[in-house]
Amino acid sequence: MKTYLLLIGTLLSLTGCELDNFEPPKSTFEGRLVYKGEPLLMQSSNVAFTNNSDFPVFLELWQKAYNNRSSIRIPIKQDGTFSSLLFDGEYKLIVPNGQGPFLWKKTAANTPDSLNVTVQGSQKLDIEVIPYYMLRNPKIAINGRKISGSVSLEKVITDATNGKAVERVSLYVNKTQFVDAGNSLNKADLAGADIKDMANVSLITGDMPALVPAQAYVYARIGLKISGVEDMIYTPVQKINL
Amino acid sequence: MKKYILSFAILFSLTTGCKDDSEFLNIKSTSILLVDEVYSDPRLVLSAVTDLYNRIPDFQEPGTGTISIYAVLDEAFSSGDYPRHQTREYDYVFPGINNPEVTYWDYGYIREINLFIERVNAATKLSAADKARFVAEGRFLRANVYFELVRRLGGVPLITESLTYDYSGNAAYLRKPRAKESEIYDYVISELEAIKSILPKTPNEKSRATYGLALAAKSRAALYAGSIAKYGVNTPTVTLPDGEVGIPVAKATGYYQTALDAAQELINSGQYSLYQKAPDLSTNFANIFLDKANNPEVIFVEDYKLQSGKVHSFALDNQPRAVTEEGERGGRLNPSLNLVQSFEKLDNTFAPLPINKGAATDYIYYDKPEDLFAGRDARLRGTVLVPGDLFKNRSIDIFAGLILGNGSILSGDQLGQLKMVNGASVQVVGLSGPIEGYDGSAQSGFYMRKFNDPVTGSGQIGTMSEVWNVRYRYAEVLLNAAEAAFELGQTALAAGYMKQVRDRAGLTKALTPSEITFDRIVHERKVELSFENHILWDMKRWRLAHVVWDGSNSDLTTLPGKATEPSTRVYSLWPYKIYDPGGPNHNKWVYRKVLSGRVTQSHIFRLGNYYARINDGIINNNPLILRNPNQ
Numbered sequence: 001m002k003t004y005l006l007l008i009g010t011l012l013s014l015t016g017c018e019l020d021n022f023e024p025p026k027s028t029f030e031g032r033l034v035y036k037g038e039p040l041l042m043q044s045s046n047v048a049f050t051n052n053s054d055f056p057v058f059l060e061l062w063q064k065a066y067n068n069r070s071s072i073r074i075p076i077k078q079d080g081t082f083s084s085l086l087f088d089g090e091y092k093l094i095v096p097n098g099q100g101p102f103l104w105k106k107t108a109a110n111t112p113d114s115l116n117v118t119v120q121g122s123q124k125l126d127i128e129v130i131p132y133y134m135l136r137n138p139k140i141a142i143n144g145r146k147i148s149g150s151v152s153l154e155k156v157i158t159d160a161t162n163g164k165a166v167e168r169v170s171l172y173v174n175k176t177q178f179v180d181a182g183n184s185l186n187k188a189d190l191a192g193a194d195i196k197d198m199a200n201v202s203l204i205t206g207d208m209p210a211l212v213p214a215q216a217y218v219y220a221r222i223g224l225k226i227s228g229v230e231d232m233i234y235t236p237v238q239k240i241n242l
Numbered sequence: 243m244k245k246y247i248l249s250f251a252i253l254f255s256l257t258t259g260c261k262d263d264s265e266f267l268n269i270k271s272t273s274i275l276l277v278d279e280v281y282s283d284p285r286l287v288l289s290a291v292t293d294l295y296n297r298i299p300d301f302q303e304p305g306t307g308t309i310s311i312y313a314v315l316d317e318a319f320s321s322g323d324y325p326r327h328q329t330r331e332y333d334y335v336f337p338g339i340n341n342p343e344v345t346y347w348d349y350g351y352i353r354e355i356n357l358f359i360e361r362v363n364a365a366t367k368l369s370a371a372d373k374a375r376f377v378a379e380g381r382f383l384r385a386n387v388y389f390e391l392v393r394r395l396g397g398v399p400l401i402t403e404s405l406t407y408d409y410s411g412n413a414a415y416l417r418k419p420r421a422k423e424s425e426i427y428d429y430v431i432s433e434l435e436a437i438k439s440i441l442p443k444t445p446n447e448k449s450r451a452t453y454g455l456a457l458a459a460k461s462r463a464a465l466y467a468g469s470i471a472k473y474g475v476n477t478p479t480v481t482l483p484d485g486e487v488g489i490p491v492a493k494a495t496g497y498y499q500t501a502l503d504a505a506q507e508l509i510n511s512g513q514y515s516l517y518q519k520a521p522d523l524s525t526n527f528a529n530i531f532l533d534k535a536n537n538p539e540v541i542f543v544e545d546y547k548l549q550s551g552k553v554h555s556f557a558l559d560n561q562p563r564a565v566t567e568e569g570e571r572g573g574r575l576n577p578s579l580n581l582v583q584s585f586e587k588l589d590n591t592f593a594p595l596p597i598n599k600g601a602a603t604d605y606i607y608y609d610k611p612e613d614l615f616a617g618r619d620a621r622l623r624g625t626v627l628v629p630g631d632l633f634k635n636r637s638i639d640i641f642a643g644l645i646l647g648n649g650s651i652l653s654g655d656q657l658g659q660l661k662m663v664n665g666a667s668v669q670v671v672g673l674s675g676p677i678e679g680y681d682g683s684a685q686s687g688f689y690m691r692k693f694n695d696p697v698t699g700s701g702q703i704g705t706m707s708e709v710w711n712v713r714y715r716y717a718e719v720l721l722n723a724a725e726a727a728f729e730l731g732q733t734a735l736a737a738g739y740m741k742q743v744r745d746r747a748g749l750t751k752a753l754t755p756s757e758i759t760f761d762r763i764v765h766e767r768k769v770e771l772s773f774e775n776h777i778l779w780d781m782k783r784w785r786l787a788h789v790v791w792d793g794s795n796s797d798l799t800t801l802p803g804k805a806t807e808p809s810t811r812v813y814s815l816w817p818y819k820i821y822d823p824g825g826p827n828h829n830k831w832v833y834r835k836v837l838s839g840r841v842t843q844s845h846i847f848r849l850g851n852y853y854a855r856i857n858d859g860i861i862n863n864n865p866l867i868l869r870n871p872n873q
Binding site for chain 1: 330478479483788793794795843844846848849850857858859862869871872873
């Protein structure tokens with residue numbers, strides 16, 4: 001008898017609540033942050049399940065259909081791409097104040113200007129922004145157990161009001177492809193004041209520490225810290241065989 | 243007989259029946275006190291104000307049970323299943339845990355304080371003295387909650403009367419914009435000034451507002467405002483154009499002067515003094531938080547009492563595992579090496595703990611584990627239980643393993659594990675660990691002494707601890723005075739106030755006025771007031787938070803006395819025992835600096851963290867509210 005009850009209970013629990021459930025969002029909205037078609041590379045996002053603020057750079061989407069609004073945060077990945085599952089509808093997209101190594105248009109009230117986005121099924125959108133700097137011609141090489149790198153800095157925003165100085169250039173090395181200011185085993189820093197030629201900035205790290213457990217390769221990339229801007233801009237990750 | 247019954251029945255119905263309906267239905271409740279009844283008896287008003295005291299928010303306090311909040315600021319490592327050391331960013335708001343959109347925004351509490359004040363003022367049956375004191379207490383609580391709001395959020399709507407909705411369908415008239423940050427500080431300061439002489443001058447009253455508390459709170463608030471004005475220039479983007487966030491630099495001197503005056507008024511009143519009862523300075527320091535009998539230093543607390551229902555589990559959660567009273571429970575919070583090495587040497591210099599001569603394995607050998615910590619500021623061992631210390635008169639036994647004669651390390655994965663070495667059974671791990679990843683096993687190599695209740699039974703679930711949560715104490719007032727005096731250029735005065743605090747900590751040589759620097763001020767507050775709900779607010783007001791928690795993969799600093807040194811990951815210090823029978827170093831102790839495998843991310847404090855995020859729901863309800871900068 002008990003077995004029957006259990007069976008009926010299980011069946012009921014499998015069939016219940018159909019009407020209550022919403023369809024999950026299934027339109028993929030994805031794209032990149034680009035400058036003249038080139039993606040901007042940033043710090044990897046470290047998205048813990050319980051902490052949705054732990055995105056180095058994120059966009060905010062605001063759905064227009066509802067009066068009681070709150071934002072949907074979309075993290076930018078370290079290759080400059082983003083993707084999110086959304087309901088179809090009208091959205092406004094903004095980059096919040098203080099986000100990203102680039103300039104986002106402001107309104108007269110100094111709030112971030114918004115971009116209208118209409119989601120109808122899955123779609124791709126590249127968002128054009130103006131970075132303070134671009135990193136060009138990155139070269140990373142190995143010399144014994146030292147990693148050396150060179151890069152050329154192109155100042156994109158040059159006017160006096162918005163232009164920013166270089167705080168430092170850093171070369172980061174890590175065991176995994178997640179390599180940036182917060183994830184590195186070894187690094188070299190060069191302060192902005194010590195840079196003589198913006199077109200040719202070179203850095204060299206100290207000896208790599210022993211890797212535990214041992215592995216025969218590391219990943220490296222160069223980052224640029226702009227003074228007064230929190231988020232750094234990076235070169236592509238490069239794999240280096242030790 | 244029947245006749246009699248009939249006439250009784252008639253008589254009965256005539257005399258008792260047909261009560262007036264309104265009287266009949268109007269029965270006084272036996273379980274609810276009405277407003278008029280409460281505000282006609284001082285004992286009931288006291289219980290109403292007690293509820294308001296109970297709702298004061300604290301970011302860090304031993305009594306909440308969420309002790310891991312101490313670990314967000316790199317003062318400690320939390321050995322429990324706790325993601326902070328694997329996350330870079332954190333919201334630094336309260337309550338905020340696992341719910342980053344929640345910020346502290348308690349206008350329900352403010353409304354109830356406003357109602358309380360209005361009702362006491364309107365009460366007719368209270369004596370004038372009772373009314374004055376209760377109103378002053380209500381005003382203290384209101385000033386205090388605005389201070390708690392302004393240090394989290396910057397300027398907030400300033401509402402000092404109970405607002406009531408008129409059911410007109412339009413609530414717009416209830417919406418108030420944010421005041422300037424400086425206006426909130428001004429309000430707090432002026433309220434505290436106004437009520438200080440109404441409040442009783444009773445230094446033994448620790449749980450209710452007193453004259454001393456008003457002054458201590460005033461000096462703290464003015465100091466915060468002064469340093470935001472002065473150091474806000476270092477973070478120009480952390481401002482809003484109309485001053486909702488940020489204070490003009492020109493106001494700094496005025497606020498510092500207010501802070502100094504308030505602190506001096508309290509100091510000169512002679513009502514409080516530093517706690518100096520126990521001959522051992524470390525024990526003395528720990529006892530500030532344990533001794534509830536005639537404690538001259540403590541100004542304001544949230545009190546706890548055994549067998550009253552108001553007890554907390556700090557000792558239960560943090561008792562060393564070797565002396566645990568509750569099976570597998572304790573040792574959650576492990577002070578970090580970053581904090582431990584900040585305590586200076588007795589000659590006023592800073593140095594990392596001497597554990598090796600250059601190379602990591604070129605050890606310095608110690609006869610006893612606690613010898614490494616000798617000759618340091620007595621507050622170190624009053625705050626932290628180091629290897630070799632006793633707790634509840636029993637050894638807390640911390641060592642990570644044996645180093646054998648051939649240099650190899652033998653360790654285990656169970657507390658106090660025994661293994662066979664050359665035919666002898668030897669204990670290879672301390673009874674309190676540390677074992678990597680083992681909850682409660684002193685993973686940083688240290689345990690908590692501050693707030694940790696040494697009374698028998700405090701570590702039992704059925705008993706727990708009644709150690710109070712000290713919110714204001716006299717040493718902070720001295721340090722407030724020292725900082726304000728230093729910022730006003732009066733370094734000799736500052737040195738005098740610092741000396742009192744440092745003498746009590748056993749530092750024999752006084753700092754000269756020229757040695758009082760900003761770094762010294764920052765450092766002194768860090769070691770004196772660690773784990774006391776100060777470091778986050780201090781780092782924020784000095785605009786140091788984004789410098790210290792800068793997100794870089796920084797190593798442990800070798801300059802613990804420098805205010806701007808990054809500290810983004812918690813380091814551990816693991817003791818090892820040499821096991822080499824017959825060898826010269828047999829049974830000696832060595833130390834290794836360790837980064838726990840669970841510390842995978844370096845902490846970052848963004849400019850947008852200086853002021854908590856006002857959540858979207860609040861802004862939806864009141865569009866006059868501006869967002870905080872960089873959010």
